[in-house]
Amino acid sequence: MSATHRSNPEINLPLHVANLVCVRAGKAMPFTREEMSAIDKAPITAPVAVNFMGLTTDEQADRKHHGGPLKAVHQLPTATYEKINTEFDLKVRVGTLGENLTTEAVDGLPEMDESNVCIGDVYQYGGQYGDDKINGEDSVQLCIVQPRRPCYKINDQIGQFTKVPNIAAWVSKQGISGWYFQVVRDGTIDADLPVYLVERPYPFATLEALWQLANSKEKFDAEVIEPWLAIECLEASWKKVLAKKIKRG
Template identity: 30%
Template sequence: MKLIPNPIPEEVNAAILAINVGQPQLLPGQKQEVWSSIVKQPVAVPVFLSFTGLTGDAQADLVNHGGPDKALCVYDYSRYEAIEQQMSRKLQWGAFGENLTVAGCTEETVRIGDVFEFGDAQVQVSQPRQPCFKLSARYNYKALPLYFQESGHTGFYFRVLKEGEVGPASRFRKIRTDDSSMTILEANRIMYQEKQNVEGMRALLALPALADSWRQTLLKRLNKLESN
């Protein structure tokens, strides 16, 4: 399908700071075995982006991570400072297991369904990231997943609309948006803070680009509320 871009103001364009990949490994210091690909390293050369992710990247938990709707995890570097202060440590790019460490893509500005040109590829925002215990396991900092959830600064996922080669120097810009769609921050608020917000859930479910995993979670919650 050929995408017809809407004019996007130059100031909302974004930048890639790092492309990060990793393989499943055992996280140290845990009471039981925890395998994860949250430890990622930046790549120095272009890699291929397929419909399921980057060459050289993999997931340890294929039930909750990966798949076409979650081909790329994205996090804005502007969020690092607050977390660094909380944990009293300096963090490197890819610190939270994101594939793309970016600038100019905060949860307040990115909307479900936004389409970006990324090197030879095109990608679309599908859902917010859902923080899990492996964030705390990596740093032995139990409050980290809850901080992500309560702040709404979770990052988000891309699905891939068009495969292609991407690299640290690749062009990365928003080419299509819909101002009536929900931002990542708004979607997080409905998922985590406003669990009784029926109108909000219906509005989120009405977004064609919303990932199926979020759609199923919201439908179950909505059905339960409406049956009571």
């Protein structure tokens, strides 16, 4: 794919795209470098409330860089683990890298990943179809607002058990770090719920395309970048990065 963008094919919404197979939360524990961290997430076995700050049972030790309304809930494709384990001959287990949600595709659709989810996508976790709409007043709705930036804690987390250096840099280069949600509607969430894509206002804005633009050494015509800057929900630091990619003069 070029460093510009490609449009997703038109789809009819709402669409049942996946099932939620696991919900995870973590407790702040002693970590490396004499720090605390809740990067290791364990499965939750009962429904959990979700508000604007995320899962009420989930913790973040470093609230400056993790958590908050624009990083309320983290989802990571299981393929990330498969890629890491294949590349480095490891056995890193799912849940090690801080994700709250794990989904599984349905009806022959592709797994949710950075190539097919978009900034601005709104997903509903739970509810049922009825009269061409999705019912479920207590169902959580989440909006993708930014990719996750891999940090040194991924290195420290995996490095506790391996001698592999700087896996975070490799994950970043691959653009496979998952994404953060802002909570659109509070509710409760649990494993085995259906996942519906209910809104896709920016079908061009895949996380894959954003990652390529943000990390490119090239400059781009304004017409390539400006549509991204017009995405209201895109987290501000990403807009700053993209704005610097516009050709001047």
